[in-house]
Amino acid sequence: MKKLSMALLFVIVLTGTALAQPTQDWEEVFCMADPQGDAFGPGDYSYPEHSSFPPELADMLDLVEFRVANSESATRFEFTFVQPPDLVQPWGGAGYNFHRIDLYIAPGGDGRTETFRPGAQVEFAMPWQVNLRIRDWNGAYLIHWEDNPDDTSAGIWQENEGFEVFVQDNTIVVEVDHQHLGPATSQWRYYVLVGLQDAYGPDQYRKVCEERGPWAGGGGSETEFNPNVYDILADTVQAQGQQLDWDAGRLAKLQPVPAGRTGLYRIITIAGIILVAAGVAVFIWAFRK
Numbered sequence: 001m002k003k004l005s006m007a008l009l010f011v012i013v014l015t016g017t018a019l020a021q022p023t024q025d026w027e028e029v030f031c032m033a034d035p036q037g038d039a040f041g042p043g044d045y046s047y048p049e050h051s052s053f054p055p056e057l058a059d060m061l062d063l064v065e066f067r068v069a070n071s072e073s074a075t076r077f078e079f080t081f082v083q084p085p086d087l088v089q090p091w092g093g094a095g096y097n098f099h100r101i102d103l104y105i106a107p108g109g110d111g112r113t114e115t116f117r118p119g120a121q122v123e124f125a126m127p128w129q130v131n132l133r134i135r136d137w138n139g140a141y142l143i144h145w146e147d148n149p150d151d152t153s154a155g156i157w158q159e160n161e162g163f164e165v166f167v168q169d170n171t172i173v174v175e176v177d178h179q180h181l182g183p184a185t186s187q188w189r190y191y192v193l194v195g196l197q198d199a200y201g202p203d204q205y206r207k208v209c210e211e212r213g214p215w216a217g218g219g220g221s222e223t224e225f226n227p228n229v230y231d232i233l234a235d236t237v238q239a240q241g242q243q244l245d246w247d248a249g250r251l252a253k254l255q256p257v258p259a260g261r262t263g264l265y266r267i268i269t270i271a272g273i274i275l276v277a278a279g280v281a282v283f284i285w286a287f288r289k
Contacts, residue, residue: 026069026076029184032233032257034063035240036082039194039231042244042252045219046212047196052090053098059083060098063194063231070183074162077103077132077174079192084170093136095167100135100197100205104128106189106256111145119203120193122227122244123251128191130181131155132174135197135204140165142180156180189256192233202228227252 039062040046047057054060059082067078079101086095102120111127131143133155142163143155158165162177196217198206205228212218220226227244232254234240239255246252 024071024074026071028067028069029186030068030188030190030258031065032067033065034231034233035237036062036064038062038237038240041208041219041227041230042246043237043241045208045217045230047217048206048215049212050214054088056083056087057098057196058230060085060087061194061196061230063192063233066190066192066233068184068188068190074175074177075181075184077176078171079103079134079173079194080171082170084167085172086167094138094165096134096136096172098196099172100195101133101172102191102193102195103132103134104191104193105130105132106191107185107187108189115203116143116145116147117149117203118224119201119205120195120227120229121202121205121224121246121251122193122229123253124191124256125253126189126256132176134165134172134174139204140174142176189258190233191254191256193229193254194231195229205229221248223248225249225251233257 039058047053062082063079064082065078065080067076067080069076069078085099089095089097091097102115104115104124106124106126106128107130109127109129111129113124113127115122116131116133127145129145131145133139133141133143138158140158140163141155147154156163160180162179164173164175166173196206197204198215201207206216208217208220208226208228210218210221217230220228225248226246229244232240232243234243234257243254244252
């Protein structure tokens, strides 16, 4: 009897250990930290005044890390914030009432340099091909750059099998099967936009107006040119401020991360100009000699 009990205990321990193991092994493809304390847009954005918006809201929207990983069957995107996205939940939902996130993926090639729909009020230095749109209440979509923006159901909806969005501690996690989106590669570049959601706002972004009000942030304008974005993925606070800089008649232009081909092409171009100029100078010197 004692031997039987020990055998059963051994089986239970083994079973528990097996269940505790992760169902998938994730291999990191890209990870980047974002400065803490910069969820204020270009530097001076404020948050709405209504009591529904908690004092911790700036920390809840403050992106501090973005991570991409692959398994054999899916790609995983992690957006980590200072405070848990579900720290305050005034309106129900799945755990991120306030967040309106856009991930634009730029693998290279043809694409768009404007956002899929007007709302964030920014543009991009390098064309994107895939947009992962994230909003609570089953509002996540995977969109291709050639989809029709006028089609409100454009893209692959998160209710499709193999497309999950959930909160894990301080992180909003998105897992997309490879049948919907191929595995991430080291060539991919990213734009991450974090705004404040509004079901009735442009592309469901909450407007940042000139003056702060009960339901709108302040520090922006009444035009369609200031970004409705509180945080982006950038190396430094200064880089974020420079990228989100805007003016009437000119949208803010964002750079992808990691810094890649756009910067490389600029370096190559400058080097080419220098070499040509040097060659001309040598030719002139030799001719005059």
